[in-house]
Amino acid sequence: MLILECPYCGVKAEETELSPGGEAHLKRFGPDSSDADFEAYMFARKNPKGVHFERWRHAYGCGKWFLAARCTATLEVFGTYPAQSTEPPVEVIDKIKAKRPDWKGFK
Numbered sequence: 001m002l003i004l005e006c007p008y009c010g011v012k013a014e015e016t017e018l019s020p021g022g023e024a025h026l027k028r029f030g031p032d033s034s035d036a037d038f039e040a041y042m043f044a045r046k047n048p049k050g051v052h053f054e055r056w057r058h059a060y061g062c063g064k065w066f067l068a069a070r071c072t073a074t075l076e077v078f079g080t081y082p083a084q085s086t087e088p089p090v091e092v093i094d095k096i097k098a099k100r101p102d103w104k105g106f107k
Helices: 035-043 090-099
Strands: 003-005 012-014 019-023 051-057 065-071 077-082
Touching: 003 065, 003 077, 065 090, 077 090
Parallel strands: none
Antiparallel strands: 003 012, 019 051, 051 065, 065 077
């Protein structure tokens, strides 16, 4: 079972207490963008086997959105951090690199 720690309230919650929100760190495109950019934003998502950055909501807790870095193959969680972050914190990147030396990097 996947267990994530909410960076806001500090509760370690099972995935049944959380709501997934899809891929994190997407560049958002609005109605004034090109059709190709808007289509890519709306429909194109990564689905990697390995390290992935995701959005989660602590639905049955504080209700806040946060971001998580985890391995989709093993469910290993490298860390969680506030949703307002534009990129993963250095501590999370360091944990990923320590466990996955072959990791290609963020983005």
